[in-house]
Amino acid sequence: MHVNLTHLTMTHLPQLKIRNFGALTHVDAEFNKYTLFIGPQGSGKSTIAKLYSLFTWLEKRLKRGMLTVKYVEQYQRFRSSLCAYSRLTDYFHDDTEIEFTGRFYTFTYKDNALKINANSADDTSTAMSKVLYVPAERNFLTTIGSPANIKSLPESVSTFLGEFEMARAAYTQGYEMPVGDAVFEYDKLNGVSWLRGKDYRIRLSAASSGYQSALSLCLVTRYISDKVENSKRDANELSMAEREVIARQVASIIDMDLSDEVKAAALNQLSNRFSYSEFINIVEEPEQNLYPSSQKDILYYLIAIANRLEDNKLVCTTHSPFMINYLTLAAKAWQLRQQAADQACLLERLDKIVPEHSCINPDLLRIYQLTDGQARLLPVNYGLPSDANLLNIEAGLTNDIFGELLEIEEDIEYGC
Numbered sequence: 001m002h003v004n005l006t007h008l009t010m011t012h013l014p015q016l017k018i019r020n021f022g023a024l025t026h027v028d029a030e031f032n033k034y035t036l037f038i039g040p041q042g043s044g045k046s047t048i049a050k051l052y053s054l055f056t057w058l059e060k061r062l063k064r065g066m067l068t069v070k071y072v073e074q075y076q077r078f079r080s081s082l083c084a085y086s087r088l089t090d091y092f093h094d095d096t097e098i099e100f101t102g103r104f105y106t107f108t109y110k111d112n113a114l115k116i117n118a119n120s121a122d123d124t125s126t127a128m129s130k131v132l133y134v135p136a137e138r139n140f141l142t143t144i145g146s147p148a149n150i151k152s153l154p155e156s157v158s159t160f161l162g163e164f165e166m167a168r169a170a171y172t173q174g175y176e177m178p179v180g181d182a183v184f185e186y187d188k189l190n191g192v193s194w195l196r197g198k199d200y201r202i203r204l205s206a207a208s209s210g211y212q213s214a215l216s217l218c219l220v221t222r223y224i225s226d227k228v229e230n231s232k233r234d235a236n237e238l239s240m241a242e243r244e245v246i247a248r249q250v251a252s253i254i255d256m257d258l259s260d261e262v263k264a265a266a267l268n269q270l271s272n273r274f275s276y277s278e279f280i281n282i283v284e285e286p287e288q289n290l291y292p293s294s295q296k297d298i299l300y301y302l303i304a305i306a307n308r309l310e311d312n313k314l315v316c317t318t319h320s321p322f323m324i325n326y327l328t329l330a331a332k333a334w335q336l337r338q339q340a341a342d343q344a345c346l347l348e349r350l351d352k353i354v355p356e357h358s359c360i361n362p363d364l365l366r367i368y369q370l371t372d373g374q375a376r377l378l379p380v381n382y383g384l385p386s387d388a389n390l391l392n393i394e395a396g397l398t399n400d401i402f403g404e405l406l407e408i409e410e411d412i413e414y415g416c
Contacts (some may be wrong), residue, residue: 014056017099022047022091025373027087032366033306035315036327037316038389039370045317046284048087048368048375050156052315053133053282055100057106058082060129062116063104069116078114086133086154088245090124121249128219130228130276132220136284139213142193142204163316164216167223168193175222179214179294193261210289214298222282225305232277300358303330321394324367324385327392331384334359 019029024044029035031052036044061067072078083089099110102120108115133156153161169187184204185194193204204212232407257284286302287295297385301351305315316323340346350356367378367385378385 004401012103014052014103015099016048016052016055016099017097017374018048018051019095019097020093021051021096021098021166022088022130023373024048024375026369027123027375029368030283030366031313031315033313033364034303034360034366035313036323036365036367037315037317037370038319038324038367039374041319043370044373044375045087045370045416047091048370049315049317050088050133053084053131053156053280055102056129056131056280059102060131061307064128073114076112076114078109078225079112084383085271088098089177125207128276129278129280130224130231131280132163132224132282133160134217134281134283134286135346136288138164139209139289140263141215142212147264151200151333160216163224165219166242167219170223171219175219177211177215178218179290180211181299182211184215185217191332210294213288214290214294217283217286218298218301221283221302221305224281225279225308228276228279228312229308278309278313280313280315281306282315284317285319286316287318292322295320295322299326300325300330300355302341303360304357321389324389327365327367328384330354330358330360331362335363335383385413 008221014031015280016029016031018024022044023042024047027048029048029052030061037048039045039141058067059070060073062069072082079089079092082172092112094112096105096109100107104119106117106119108117123415135154135157137154138160141157141164168184169188177183177184181197183196185196186192187194195202195204195207195215204215206213225233256270266324281302283302286298289296302316307310318324331338335348336350337347337356337359340350347356362380362383365385367389368375368378369378369389378389
């Protein structure tokens with residue numbers, strides 16, 4: 001299923017404001033259908049993505065009654081427990097301020113306390129998000145086999161490993177990767193993952209780091225996307241009676257004298273009874289360990305997954321200048337498709353360059369550049385992202401440096 005990209009618009013855009021949190025001093029970010037964060041290592045890209053993931057998850061739990069406002073607000077649980085999931089606890093300063101405005105709730109952290117307010121008492125929307133956070137550490141996870149085989153993993157990484165285990169079990173008949181003409185196969189009986197090509201078959205644990213990184217990202221993304229689509233199609237929402245039963249079960253669990261970990265596990269079991277209507281895919285460094293043309297294939301695959309449902313979102317962090325350039329191609333192809341809508345021969349040519357399902361409406365794209373603790377929205381020229389960004393500038397410095405070396409070469413010949 002692919003949405004009509006011609007008329008696609010996004011409503012209820014989530015907004016995240018951050019002041020003095022970790023390396024971040026001033027961030028005002030709006031999350032559209034496609035959102036990208038670029039910047040040097042340690043600039044706070046992943047911090048923004050993790051906070052967005054956390055607040056989106058909290059909003060879903062509150063809306064469904066899986067958590068209560070009182071439970072989340074009390075005992076500094078947000079700072080000491082919930083942020084610990086992504087190891088953000090040490091990022092707080094005395095003057096930290098964070099505000100997240102979602103579809104249903106506004107979360108405000110200020111003066112060392114979190115406050116939650118409902119955005120609209122009469123909001124009857126039932127759209128629910130399935131949130132996936134794909135960590136940068138994913139490549140080595142494919143060699144572990146089971147979360148029990150390693151200790152002290154961050155909870156967010158352990159969660160992704162669990163998703164990977166379920167995904168590979170769901171595709172025992174084979175999964176064709178979007179890069180390298182390789183097919184993933186899983187021997188469920190012996191617990192062995194394989195990669196098969198035209199003239200080879202090797203264990204995934206022996207494959208290149210690029211294949212390991214791409215496989216875990218693409219397989220889990222496809223698995224979650226299929227799960228959300230099936231959920232939306234087969235059981236859009238629970239009946240009111242079913243909701244009341246689950247609400248009572250939730251209240252009972254929260255009131256029990258149990259640890260937060262045990263409560264979370266019980267609530268997770270209940271959450272599986274709900275359906276989803278959108279998929280929010282948050283990916284750290286999709287280009288990890290990949291050749292430039294493979295980076296393009298991975299990005300276009302992720303865009304195609306985002307385009308399967310109207311409310312799906314794709315959020316990425318990246319160090320690669322190729323990612324912005326490929327996004328620009330996808331946006332330009334979308335523009336040209338609108339202009340050549342009745343010219344089949346031109347549409348066919350466009351489809352060979354950027355497949356229709358991987359085109360993006362540039363109005364739904366946000367690219368933020370992080371420097372000196374601040375996030376700046378890249379300007380748009382003729383409806384396309386500006387070339388004047390840090391990644392392109394860094395790539396262009398090579399030419400400048402080579403020019404300086406040529407000048408020195410001339411000076412060697414003619415003297416200083």
